[in-house]
Amino acid sequence: MATAETSPPPVSEEFKIIQDATCTFCGCVCDDIDLKVQGHKIVEAKRACVLGTAWFLEHEIEDRPMCLIRGQEASVAEGIERASQILADAKYPLIYGMSDTTVESQRVAVGIGDWIGGLVDTTTSVCHGPSGMAFQGVGEVTCSLGEVRNRGDLIIFWGANPAESHPRHFTKYSLMPKGMFVPRGRKDRTCVVVDVRKTKSAKAADIFVQIKPRKDFEALWTLRALANGVDLDPEEVERETGQPYTLWTDLMDRMKAARFGVIFFGMGLTMTRGKHANTEALMALTRDMNKHTRFVCKANRGHGNVSGADNVVTWRTGYPFGVNLARGYPRFNPGEYTASDVLARKEADAAMIIAADPMANFSQPAREHLKSIPYIAFDLKETPTTRAAEVAFTVATYGINVPGTVYRMDDVPIPLRPAFESPNPSDLSILNGIEKRVRELKAAEGN
Amino acid sequence: MAETFIIIPGRTSRQGAGISEGKFKKNYQEEISQLQISPEDMQRLNLQPGDWVRVSSESGHIEVQIKPAKGGELPPGLLFIAYGDLSSRLMGADTHGSGMPTSKAFDVEMVALPNHKPAPAT
Numbered sequence: 001m002a003t004a005e006t007s008p009p010p011v012s013e014e015f016k017i018i019q020d021a022t023c024t025f026c027g028c029v030c031d032d033i034d035l036k037v038q039g040h041k042i043v044e045a046k047r048a049c050v051l052g053t054a055w056f057l058e059h060e061i062e063d064r065p066m067c068l069i070r071g072q073e074a075s076v077a078e079g080i081e082r083a084s085q086i087l088a089d090a091k092y093p094l095i096y097g098m099s100d101t102t103v104e105s106q107r108v109a110v111g112i113g114d115w116i117g118g119l120v121d122t123t124t125s126v127c128h129g130p131s132g133m134a135f136q137g138v139g140e141v142t143c144s145l146g147e148v149r150n151r152g153d154l155i156i157f158w159g160a161n162p163a164e165s166h167p168r169h170f171t172k173y174s175l176m177p178k179g180m181f182v183p184r185g186r187k188d189r190t191c192v193v194v195d196v197r198k199t200k201s202a203k204a205a206d207i208f209v210q211i212k213p214r215k216d217f218e219a220l221w222t223l224r225a226l227a228n229g230v231d232l233d234p235e236e237v238e239r240e241t242g243q244p245y246t247l248w249t250d251l252m253d254r255m256k257a258a259r260f261g262v263i264f265f266g267m268g269l270t271m272t273r274g275k276h277a278n279t280e281a282l283m284a285l286t287r288d289m290n291k292h293t294r295f296v297c298k299a300n301r302g303h304g305n306v307s308g309a310d311n312v313v314t315w316r317t318g319y320p321f322g323v324n325l326a327r328g329y330p331r332f333n334p335g336e337y338t339a340s341d342v343l344a345r346k347e348a349d350a351a352m353i354i355a356a357d358p359m360a361n362f363s364q365p366a367r368e369h370l371k372s373i374p375y376i377a378f379d380l381k382e383t384p385t386t387r388a389a390e391v392a393f394t395v396a397t398y399g400i401n402v403p404g405t406v407y408r409m410d411d412v413p414i415p416l417r418p419a420f421e422s423p424n425p426s427d428l429s430i431l432n433g434i435e436k437r438v439r440e441l442k443a444a445e446g447n
Numbered sequence: 448m449a450e451t452f453i454i455i456p457g458r459t460s461r462q463g464a465g466i467s468e469g470k471f472k473k474n475y476q477e478e479i480s481q482l483q484i485s486p487e488d489m490q491r492l493n494l495q496p497g498d499w500v501r502v503s504s505e506s507g508h509i510e511v512q513i514k515p516a517k518g519g520e521l522p523p524g525l526l527f528i529a530y531g532d533l534s535s536r537l538m539g540a541d542t543h544g545s546g547m548p549t550s551k552a553f554d555v556e557m558v559a560l561p562n563h564k565p566a567p568a569t
């Protein structure tokens with residue numbers, strides 16, 4: 001190791017098996033993975049999908065400094081001091097990310113946001129933030145993945161491509177499992193995929209509905225009208241949605257006939273023009289369907305603990321993301337207090353980015369502004385965000401090296417079972433250090 | 448001549464696995480740097496796999512190599528690119544009061560670059 005402040009744990013070269021380890025790469029949070037571990041390397045991840053296998057096998061310990069300040073190697077203590085100074089001195093600091101760490105770390109990060117009177121936003125704002133807004137507008141009729149597994153007989157994926165983003169979704173939860181009320185598994189379920197592209201998921205569907213791009217809202221309202229017995233002009237329906245009226249009436253008949261219908265929706269809805277209006281239409285449709293039968297919906301959440309971020313930020317501030325704590329009480333306003341906006345508008349004057357990569361994923365104006373302000377980055381690996389950071393910490397990997405809790409996409413908390421210890425510090429230990437120091441600095445300011 | 452398309456940036460399993468391997472490594476970099484286009488559009492525009500095109504949105508432009516979409520994944524008129532630096536360059540900053548930039552299904556113009564020589568990697 002380039003920086004060894006504490007002596008690294010002894011490495012045993014014998015194999016050990018970790019049973020029922022938890023994969024935190026995606027929101028499925030599969031907790032049935034058996035790991036074969038040799039020293040500081042996982043050599044096999046039984047039952048993991050292609051993404052989970054890469055997650056477990058590619059997170060060996062890399063030869064990188066634990067802390068860099070302006071690209072120069074520094075001690076973790078120096079990093080904590082510099083980070084605390086940056087945050088305590090800032091007028092409008094942003095804390096962002098948090099979807100790839102434990103709820104224990106998220107809790108401390110929100111606390112720091114409170115002490116410094118900053119903004120707290122998570123990667124939710126650029127994935128299912130619009131769904132969170134829709135949820136506040138019309139509510140969400142939902143259930144756990146266990147209920148889908150045991151009851152779901154009509155499974156609809158809308159603007160979601162789990163075959164590539166959540167590869168075990170079908171086999172573990174939604175299509176293949178034999179459940180209590182669907183004893184023949186896949187044979188007892190009908191799968192419908194609605195998308196603008198014929199994705200890999202579409203190939204797993206019994207019915208693929210290819211709609212016109214940017215017409216999700218119109219298609220969802222077509223179904224809402226049919227669910228509520230409203231007459232529609234068939235020609236207009238086809239012109240707007242790209243699919244014949246009879247396809248929609250047939251789909252509605254199937255939806256009404258289902259015993260337990262489920263709609264999983266993805267970023268095809270939230271990232272396309274309409275955003276929260278699209279997801280609101282879907283949630284309202286789900287509500288409408290409960291006049292006929294049992295119907296639920298669920299966002300396919302991406303990152304391993306993005307649901308945890310929503311939960312933690314909500315129980316700490318009352319709002320799920322995009323929270324401004326500058327006045328000493330929380331205010332919520334997506335578009336005003338969300339990370340992408342405060343960076344693109346050049347408002348934030350410092351930032352702490354935890355397990356996220358806005359330098360790769362944000363718009364160019366947002367990236368340019370982030371690059372121009374002092375910020376702290378926490379990540380497991382080198383990313384465009386850690387490269388441009390004033391203070392960059394290399395942290396141990398949650399779930400592989402660090403214990404804690406994460407929330408699956410259906411808000412079920414799942415414990416982590418780490419495979420081996422890392423010489424790198426956990427983000428929790430660094431965040432605790434920053435919180436302590438920031439409080440001291442803020443208290444001194446008040447005197 | 449430039450033609451208007453709708454572009455859909457999105458996740459692919461290779462891009463996802465590439466994140467764990469490292470964002471500066473080959474798999475991730477290759478995956479985020481290829482634009483998928485329907486075989487029908489390629490034929491109509493007389494494009495070959497590996498040809499360079501310039502894609503411009505209201506917010507920026509990129510130069511990128513193309514490959515044909517497999518298995519009927521894309522209808523004519525649609526483009527796909529895996530999430531990454533290039534897709535972010537095309538995305539606008541305005542979130543329309545939602546916190547979320549319009550990151551999928553927005554209009555772009557595409558033009559072939561027949562004599563394009565990529566700048567050497569720095």
Ligand code: SF4
Pocket residue numbers: 023024025026027028029030047048049050051052053166167168169
């Ligand atoms: S589906 Fe998601 S959580 Fe399950 S093994 Fe694959 S990447 Fe991991």
